[in-house]
Amino acid sequence: MSAYASLAAHFGRISAMSNAIGILQWDSDTMMPKGAAASRAESLALLRVLQHEMAVDPRLGDWLEAAAGDDTLGDWERANLREMRRVFTAQTAVPADLVEASSKAISACEMAWRQARAESDFPALLPYLAEVLRLQREAGAAKGAILGLSPYDALLNDYEPGARIARIDALFDDLAAFLPGFTEEALAAQARRPAPGALEGPFAVEAQRGLGQRMMAALGYDFDRGRLDVSTHPFCGGADHDVRITTRYDEADFAKALMGVIHETGHALYEQGRPAAYMNQPVGQARGMVLHESQSLLMEMQACRSREFLGFAAPLMRAAFGGTGPEWEAEALWRRYTRIERGFIRVDADEVTYPAHVILRTRLEKAMIADDLPLAELPAAWNAGMKELLGTTPPNDRLGCLQDIHWPSGGWGYFPTYTLGAIAAAQLFDAACRAEPDTLPAIGRGDFAPLVGWLRTHVHGLGSLLDTDALLTRATGRPLDAGVFKAHLARRYLPA
Amino acid sequence: MSAYASLAAHFGRISAMSNAIGILQWDSDTMMPKGAAASRAESLALLRVLQHEMAVDPRLGDWLEAAAGDDTLGDWERANLREMRRVFTAQTAVPADLVEASSKAISACEMAWRQARAESDFPALLPYLAEVLRLQREAGAAKGAILGLSPYDALLNDYEPGARIARIDALFDDLAAFLPGFTEEALAAQARRPAPGALEGPFAVEAQRGLGQRMMAALGYDFDRGRLDVSTHPFCGGADHDVRITTRYDEADFAKALMGVIHETGHALYEQGRPAAYMNQPVGQARGMVLHESQSLLMEMQACRSREFLGFAAPLMRAAFGGTGPEWEAEALWRRYTRIERGFIRVDADEVTYPAHVILRTRLEKAMIADDLPLAELPAAWNAGMKELLGTTPPNDRLGCLQDIHWPSGGWGYFPTYTLGAIAAAQLFDAACRAEPDTLPAIGRGDFAPLVGWLRTHVHGLGSLLDTDALLTRATGRPLDAGVFKAHLARRYLPA
Structure with missing residues (x-):
């Protein structure tokens, strides 16, 4: 077997x-029933250790070296080698006992977070979160030492290869300067328009589920x-060929679940559309x-808050819930x-105020990883940041720094990607x-094929062949740039 | 760490x-959605190989030898060592590539079986089942060579340590002689009693699920x-501290799911009641x-087809389905x-005719493992056996040799245990x-605590401390014996 074939088989496992x-x-x-949590944590920790052992198998280094000189490889195989090398480097930077300790700390912290959030009790979470943070910092330092990056850049790199906090700070400082004034102006314009009348619930969960599934089908989600x-915190997860999404239902407001489902379907379409020949x-x-995140937000914010989409969706909403009236x-x-x-909760935020939530979290986690912000001061720093960026102060930590699972679950460096x-x-x-000028008109007919076809070609089907800026440049003519967003x-x- | 502690940690993993x-x-x-089947089979095969590698770790042999001389161990630890040795011996008998091939063949065969059963198409299953049989035979031969057993006894041993087909044949030949005449007599007695009036459906799935959960709670099942x-073939599975059962609902007959739930709850109570200190x-x-199987049948057949149980259950059934009338x-x-x-389907059979289904399968699988029955002749042999043992002939293979998942899923040697x-x-x-003379009267009040308490002490909580005959002798005064059953x-x- 060639070195490349050995690598492909190993990465398949x-x-x-x-x-x-x-x-x-x-x-x-x-x-999972709650009594299984400790036992499940053991199983997941074991599998993650075994996976880590596979990912740092010393034969990989030899195979990567041997395959580098293989001139029979095509573009995709060479890109695959590059990605294998990147993954191997990142994985070998972190020792196995740190991986296992981190997995256990995360499992314990997630459980503590569910309780602490329900009871708005940050002190109850503090020791668990401190342990997760300590291990994240340690992992960031270990990876950063190998990659020549700061610990926070090294953590960012896990979610967005090539990301640097310096560039993100520049983009975010620009947005932080632009958005407060823009938000004022937009709120004033909104105040001059008639408010839409309230939609009278309750909206039965079964009807919400049915409508969500109808929308998933329209967007091109493959139920096979x-x-x-349902889960507390919606996500897109699962496996190759098994891309599962979750939502949570609120009988008083069907849009939360519906827009959540559309958001996660955007993620899922990316996963389901990855290149079949290189799926594993x-x-x-x-x-x-x-x-x-661009794929979820493209669906939720760009496509499905358009007038065209609502022209298609309104009759389905009326039919699902028996809605009548203007x-x-x-x-x-x-x-x-x-x-x-201006609200407290990130996942409920609109696209205008959302960046403020993200900028806050990015600044805080950067400071916590750098040990510039003691964890015990997080609630106060959170509230101060909310005041500064959004002009609001959460009445409690449940609506403040306890709202997201990301930090308890070890997702430090993830927030800026939103x-x-x-x-x-x-x-x-x-x-x-x-x-494709028919893209939006087609959405008005419930036909997402032109949009999803373009995304399959320009995003989903490319997998990791190109880096993000190269992909964006090929697809849109320029690298990441906030101009079109603004x-x-x-x-x-x-107002027009 | 002592050798015993090393073993305990390793078996915990x-x-x-x-x-x-x-x-x-x-x-x-x-x-799982159907499109994930191939990918899931890869994952399960990988985990089974890794588990097998852990189970045949050569350090185990050394630790077992060292721990044998450890005189600080108590009864449970010594019994744990004995069981570790038994598991290690059985596992080391089968090479890793055979384990992996078997896992893949089973995954493929289970998928093929679902289709073949739906279409009553035995030839479509044949090549998949032949591969599973070949690998089962190979595994039985490998284990038998180490244990000094025939291949079929070696397979039996996987499900019931110490079982021998010679003893089973004796018990089953006795039953095969007793039951036909008994069945005639019982059918004649039944014909002289008034038939119960039909229960008019449909019985809504939600009401069936609610009633099933009510019964699980009454039996003492821990939902935490x-x-x-729901699954096609009901089972009890899952994990330590996470004992999951399944059923399937038939809107025309709620008793199928209800009795199935009670049956699987019997299994689950055993699993949930295993000794906490030695759970892993x-x-x-x-x-x-x-x-x-004794625990599922004790609940389904002994306890929950008693007059006392139906006195408790009848009002709940009427309330669940709005039933009225005599x-x-x-x-x-x-x-x-x-x-x-006299029916075709084992899982629908009553306790009088059930043994005939089992005796048929036991005779057939013994012959197939011994290569005395070519797989292509299974449908004919099945139908001949049904005629001989039950006096009926299935009209097609869906109601015949395709009805059970056991052979496709590699469970050869399992059937006699029913x-x-x-x-x-x-x-x-x-x-x-x-x-405890209140056992049956308490069931009449929906109180299973006396029964389950006795089972916790005499069966569940003992785990594998004793062998089956020793446990039965301690609990009932004699080893396995068909007298009480008859x-x-x-x-x-x-008739009385």
């Missing part, structure tokens, strides 16, 4: 292990390779979380689903609409 | 892997450490499938749920009722 872990993690969040379920190989993975007309629904508001993704989403949707906001939220 | 496999297998049967779901150790496992009275329901009939379990169930229930049948089915 690593992928089989990832798939097992993905389903067990999904089960932990959707199906995935499922829709590093080059076949999604490029990074910036493009991943507040159920497409234009009223469009006004409702493009309303903006807003970088929103920027990329605006660029990509704009390019798709320019390349123009989109102005077009949608300011 | 093997258990963590079993738990991962158990949940993934459960997911495959309940939740398990779930109830070999000595903490269920003793074998004879006792396991056919919903406890006595009529008791007559309904103790009706016997009827050995029925025999043990009769012994154990009789002993429980003699030890007496139970006579008492329930023949």
Whole structure:
């Protein structure tokens, strides 16, 4: 067997292990009875250690060296080798006992977080979160030492290869300067328009589920390779050929679950559209979380808060919930689903205020990883940041620093990708609409094929062949740039 | 660390892997979308290979030798060592490539079986089943060579340590001689009693699920450490502290799911009641499938087809389905749920005709493993055996040799444990009722605590401390013996 073939087989086994872990993690969040938590944590920790052992197998170094001189390889195989080398380097930087300790700390912290959030009790979470943070910092330092990066850049790199906090700070400082004034202006414009009438619930969970599934089908989600379920914190997970999404239902407001389902379907379409021939190989993975978040936000924010989409969706909403009256007309629904508001909760935020939530978290986690912010001071720093960036102060930590699972679950360095993704989403949707003028009119007919076809070609089907900026440049004519995002906001939220 | 402590830690890791496999297998049967089948098979095959590698780790031999001389160990630890040695011997007998090939063949065959059963197409299953059989035979031969057993005895041993086909043949030949005449007599007695009126459906799935959960709770099932779901073939699976059962609902007949749920709850109570301190150790496992089946049949057949149980259940059934009229009275329901009939389907069979189904399968699989019956002749041999043992001939293979998942899923040697379990169930229930005279009256009040308390002490909580005959002797005064089973049948089915 050639060195390349040995590598491909080995990474195939690593992928089989990832798939097992993905389903067990999904089960932990959707199906598992609470009494199984400790036992499940043991199983997941074991599988992660075994996966880590496979990922740092010393034969990989030899095979990578031997394959580097193989001139029979095509573009995809060479890109696959590059990605294998990247993964191997990142993995070998972190010792196995740190991986295992981190997995156990995360499992314990996630459980503590569920309770602490419910009871708005940050002190109860503190010791668990301190342990997760300590191990994240240690992992960031270990990776940074190998890659020549700061610990926080090294953590960013896990979610978005090539990301640097210096560039993110520049983009975010620009947005932090732009958005407060823009938000004022947009809120003033909104105040001058008639408010959409309230939609009267309750909205039965079964009807919400049915409508969500109808939308998933319209967007092109393949139910033969995935499922829709319920979890506290919605996510897209699972395995190759088994891309599962979750939502949570609120009987008082069906849009939370519906827009959540559309968001996760955007992620899922990326996963289901990865290149079939490289599905279990590093080059076949999604490029990074910036493009991943771009796909969810492209669906949720760009496509499905358009007037065209609401023209298609309004009759389905009326049919699902028996809605009648002017507040159920497409234009009223469009006004409702493009309303903006300064709120406490990131996942409920609109696209105008969302970046402020992300900028806050990015600044805080950068400071915590650098040990510039003691964890005990997080609630106060959070509230101060909310005041500064959004002009609001959460009344308690449940609506403040306890709201997200990311830090308890070890996702430090993930937050900035949401807003970088929103920027990329605006660029990509704009390019798709320019390349295929029927894109938006088709969405008005419930036909997402032109949009998803363009995304398959320009994003999903490329896997990790190109880096994010190269992909964006090929697809949209320029690297990541907030210009189109700002123009989109102005077009949608300011008076014509 | 002492040799014993090293062994305990190592078997704890093997258990963590079993738990991962158990949940993934459960997911495959309940939740997985069909497009994920091939990928899931890869993941399960990988985990089984890794588990096998852990189970045959050469350090185990050294540790077992060192621990044998450790005189600080108590009874449970010594029994744990004995079970570790038994597991290690069985595992080392089978090479890793055979384990992997078998896992893949089983995954493929299970998928083929689902289709073949639906279409009653045995030829479509044949090549897949031939491969599973070939590998089972090979595994039986490998184990038998080490253990000094025939291949079929070696396979039996996987499910019931110490079982021998010679003893089973003797028990089964005796039953095969007793049952046809008994069945005639019981059918004649039944024909002289008034038939219970038909229960008019449809019975809504949600109401069936609710009633099933109510019964699980009454039986003492711990929902914090398990779930109830739906699968084609009902089973009890999952993991330590996460004992999941499944059923399937038929809107025309709620008793199928209800009795199925009670049956699987019997299995689950055994699993949930295993000794807590040894939950992840070999000595903490269920003793074998004879006792396991005894626990499901004790609940389904002995306890929950009693007049006392139906006195408790009848009002709940009426409330669940809005039943009225004489056919919903406890006595009529008791007559309904103790009706016997010569049918084609094992899982629908009553306790009088069930042994014939098992004896047929045991004879056939013994012959197939011994290569005395070519697989292509299985349908004909099946139908001939049905004619001989039950006096009926299935009209097609869907109702014949395609009905069970056991052979496609590699469970050769499992079938006899059902009827050995029925025999043990009769012994154990009789002993429980003699030890605690309130056992049956309490069931009439929906209180299973006296029964389950006795089972916790005499069966569940003992794990694998004793062998099956020793446990039965301690609990009931004698080893496995069909006398009480026959007496139970006579008492329930023949005129007083």
